[in-house]
């Protein structure tokens with residue numbers, strides 16, 4: 123699989139970082155973000171970056187110093203400067219230091235695109251164009267939809283660095299599966315992968331579990347113990363359900379991440395740690411930040427690389443391959459022949475909203491394999507999956523008129539067994555229009 127180019131964005135304005143992150147993602151590039159120069163330098167040292175985008179005026183260390191550093195140590199790295207103060211002197215100065223392009227804030231998405239693509243080395247652009255043959259699975263993760271393909275490319279890019287990754291996605295979308303794939307696909311896969319469910323460990327124990335303790339440091343500390351951070355040394359620490367951490371723990375995590383060392387409870391000496399941290403959350407951390415329940419500075423340390431796994435209902439293309447995968451998997455496990463699944467069943471699945479995402483689909487197929495021996499038609503499918511087509515989308519996740527139209531047409535087709543003449547009659551349009559719409 124060929125890689126998409128990685129772009130490092132450095133800006134002290136977090137709104138700007140979010141905006142640029144989204145724009146670069148829409149150009150199919152991989153954004154890596156930092157809100158300060160010190161962290162940015164570390165990312166440059168450890169991660170392959172194709173273009174550096176930096177702001178100039180930042181507290182503590184300025185963008186000019188970053189440009190000077192980058193052009194001395196990474197002579198081939200193209201640099202794009204974005205600045206809010208159009209000042210000729212600074213512009214000339216940063217160009218002298220090694221910046222190749224200069225954009226004055228605010229700029230449009232098109233201007234950004236043009237500037238970034240003009241800086242990308244030609245090889246990377248060629249690679250982009252030649253990538254046609256898509257793999258529909260990666261390390262046991264099934265996904266042929268464009269969104270999953272993008273995700274696989276990003277994972278490939280994390281292979282040889284230890285940049286921190288935040289995985290977000292609804293429950294059952296495969297966050298843990300992806301965290302494991304990142305680790306076992308990396309250059310340090312021989313080192314430990316240590317998963318920790320932050321929501322499952324009681325508040326009074328989590329600190330000693332994470333950081334370790336020395337004997338006698340608190341009642342119950344009957345022996346020395348290393349924490350998960352040290353256990354994951356040189357490998358990957360996976361902090362699942364990161365939203366379930368207290369403000370106090372968040373402050374401690376931030377310190378450990380910034381200083382790259384842990385001190386066991388009751389110990390006086392800190393120990394250096396070198397590892398990748400992956401965190402996962404099925405709630406939107408940005409909302410928690412707005413409510414004051416999650417530290418924004420920690421969020422920016424965790425969200426250097428952002429992986430968002432879309433819900434299953436937004437990647438219909440994955441449903442059939444997933445059904446086939448689980449059908450094979452469970453029929454083998456239960457020593458049975460794979461089920462024959464009727465085409466109408468797939469269509470029904472594609473119209474269902476899958477609130478439990480892939481986990482729900484997996485459980486359903488497992489149950490079907492256990493309960494049935496041969497063919498699966500609509501009769502064998504639970505009623506709620508068939509009727510749910512009628513219900514309104516939950517909360518504020520409304521769909522566009524077009525999406526709604528597509529769903530409605532599919533529903534009518536399903537009703538008349540894919541008979542297009544009948545469907546066209548019900549919809550009161552001619553067959554040609556229906557054919558156009560189906561395209």
Ligand SMILES: Nc1ncnc2c1ncn2[C@@H]1O[C@H](COP(=O)(O)OP(=O)(O)OP(=O)(O)O)[C@@H](O)[C@H]1O
Nearest residue numbers: 262263264292293294295296297298299404480481
């Ligand atoms: N793309 C996929 N291909 C194959 N199996 C998948 C895929 N996505 C998820 N699964 C399977 O679905 C189940 C749920 O995945 P996982 O536990 O990784 O979800 P999660 O996002 O961590 O959920 P939660 O937020 O509830 O913890 C697992 O059995 C996993 O193997």
Ligand SMILES: [Mg+2]
Nearest residue numbers: 297298362402
């Ligand atoms: Mg999980």
